[in-house]
Amino acid sequence: MIADIGMLSLTMALLLAVYTATAALYGGWKGRWTWVESARNASVMIFFMLTISVVAVVYSLVRLDLSLAYVSEVSSRATSLFLRVTALWGGQRGSILFWAWLMSAFLAAVAIRKWDTDRVLMPYVIGVATLTTGFFIWLVVFVANPFARMWVVPGSDEIVKAVLPPRGATPFIPVDGQGLNPLLRHFGMIGHPPTAYVGFTGFVIPYAFAVAALITGQSRSDAWIRTTRRWTLVAWLFLSIGLLLGGRWAYDVLGWGGFWGWDPVENAMLMPWLTGTAFLHSVMITEKRGMLKVWSVVLIILTYLLVIFGTFITRTGLVSSVHAFAKSSLGLPFFVFIGIMFLGSFTLLLKRLDTLRSEHEMESFLSREAVFLFQNMLFLAITVAVFWGTVFPMISELVTGERITVGPPYFDKVTGPMFAALVLLMGVAPLFAWRKQAARTLGKALWGPFAVATLIAVVLGFWQRMHPAAAFGIWLVIFVALTTLLEFWKGMKARMTVRKEHPLEALVNLIARNRRRYGGYIVHLAVVMMALGVIGDGYFQKETQAPLRVGQTLSLQGYTIRFDGLRQYMGSDGREVLEAQVSLFKGDEFVRVLRPRRDYFIVQQQPVTIPATHTTLAGDVYVLLVGWEEITASSATFKIYWNPLIIWMWSGGIMLIVGTLIAWWPTRAARREVSYVLRPGAMRPQPSSGG
């Protein structure tokens, strides 16, 4: 019954989407504003309809309506209430509906914004965003419907999943469901899809504005960039959080001591993040100097296409991957949709190239504009390299007939130097003046950080006998951290001398008065911290393993673990837990008790190895229980990783969120400008207001 209502509202949403896109684009084309207004209202209705569908799926999951195929795929009697709710995005059918719903929320939010100043864009923004939303609703209805039921067809032992019964079929209701994939029952994997999807769908809004600006010729002025700045930041922030949560999940659950494996699914998320980051920077130059306009538009188009491509990769498993969403019938529709959007976007861009002329000429290599241009190139180059590595198996199979893959070493080797160059640019860019920078003043500003960083890196490098690349990494991190901190110090000093402010007061005011700039610098510092985590993980990780009897010890990096015993008990969510108790010592001093464990999910017959970690600023002691004596439980095998500096990855992540929020926080002027009240009257055509 509830599922029927959900299916009905889903169908309504699809019809509304078709209507909205048609009415908006037709209204915009013919200048019929009543059509556009109607489309605007309809687009808000799509959100309401999808909300009903989402509520229906969640309700069915919570009540365990096993007549629905999706419920039996991701939920079971043993599944807790919380996990039943999160199962909405635990499988393919639900997650695509969830994607469409989030997208429709963005669409509704953009529809009800105040359109007084830029209403010429409105029909196309709504039209383009609705086309994307509509595509996903179509997928939900026809390809991956969460309201599909299971049917037994006479004369066949196969179970058919469909909304409408095949001829002569009888409904099939299983006794219990499969339950959520145990590997996904972790805060990182529960928070990862929603944040990643908000990030993915959020980027559709700036894309829609860019396309609308191109269609209307408004791309001549860069107003669309100012309008979408905060939308872009929200999308970027959530995509970043999604990446971080995914990494944290891998670190906590997959038990190989790392957080990034260059898996196709990870790459699929990283690529739009890369182009999105480049876009965020590129638009600054477009906004301030009227340059890099083509870059900005190309970057947002690429980000959008990579978002769709990323959804395609993660949801279809076309590229083989540890992330085990199997291939499905989604492939062809995605391919066609990406193709259409690609051709459409770039044709439009070429037709409107004249509106994107640069207002100034690049004057010197030593200028902020040039540095931004190079960072755009680097971001794009990294994206191309990652894309190449991700699709290489498919390409090689098409061309040579043999499937050839490139593993993580490829990605490390190619992107490592480019990321290093990017971090370097990030450190020096704020010191570059617009237009032209005198080399002398630049040298003056940089020699201090350069000398300090070089000294530390050389001493540390020799003392610790580091790999040259690792020593260079350390140099880079110190150098960039210093130049960035120096920017804060310069601003603080000015306030302290001119306004006689206390240092802390000066810092707070400095950031509060220039949120975009210093929020950005805080993000830069966060990136430096994360770079430290990456260097630690890449160059200084150590590991050891040994079987231990009760009372025996194993040492690594000055730490010693002593095996104290094993115990077994029934955990929540239908798991049998085997837990080892281990005492951790630093030198001879007792630090704490660690409990690495192995959860066995009975219904799924799935073991999950959960590491126990002791975190310090220098590094994590990461202990895994990898084997044990079955009967006596008197002996067990442990693997210990020393993961240096990894805490900097996660704390850098939190700092990145803080910095982005500061940069995003509206100033008072902006707050007045933006009103979310739905006032259809305000958008009637007013003669000659000059858009």
Place this chain on the structure above:
Amino acid sequence: MTTQVAVNTTARAFPKRWKFLVGTLVILAAVLYLIVTATTENAQYYLTVEEVVERQTALGDRIIRVSGAVVGETIRYDPQTLELTFTIAHMPGDPSEIDEAGGLAAAIRAAVNNPDAPRLRIYYKGPKPDLLRPEAAAIVTGRLGEDGVFYADEVLFKCPTRYDEAPPAGAAQEG
């Protein structure tokens, strides 16, 4: 007067544009060089068990990647030494062939139950992966030893019943 100015700007703009063009080309060349060398250095053949068994000697010391179906009763794991061995059976590598076989789960079952399917013994030292189980799809990366055993540096597993759209009724028992 006006022409003079115009000539001047182009004269000044030209070398600048050249400079940027050269700069861009240098970056482009560096990036291409990186991509090409890293690709050739790290290219691994992704083969099926049958292809590995056929080419055995031709493979030499190359690092390759093989996929196959895990034969349940062959899994041996020594928790003391962390030595893991198991056998994988040939299954089709082409997605369309897997589709023809009735999906990944069915393709794996057919591979494991076919006594004539080429098989490959895998040796791996390390913690037993959580996803290793009978009738899992394995993707192993490593070298083929002279003794015909495949020495893996990395093993990955995919369990079709978990994520595929397999009938849930049987799934709980199938494992």
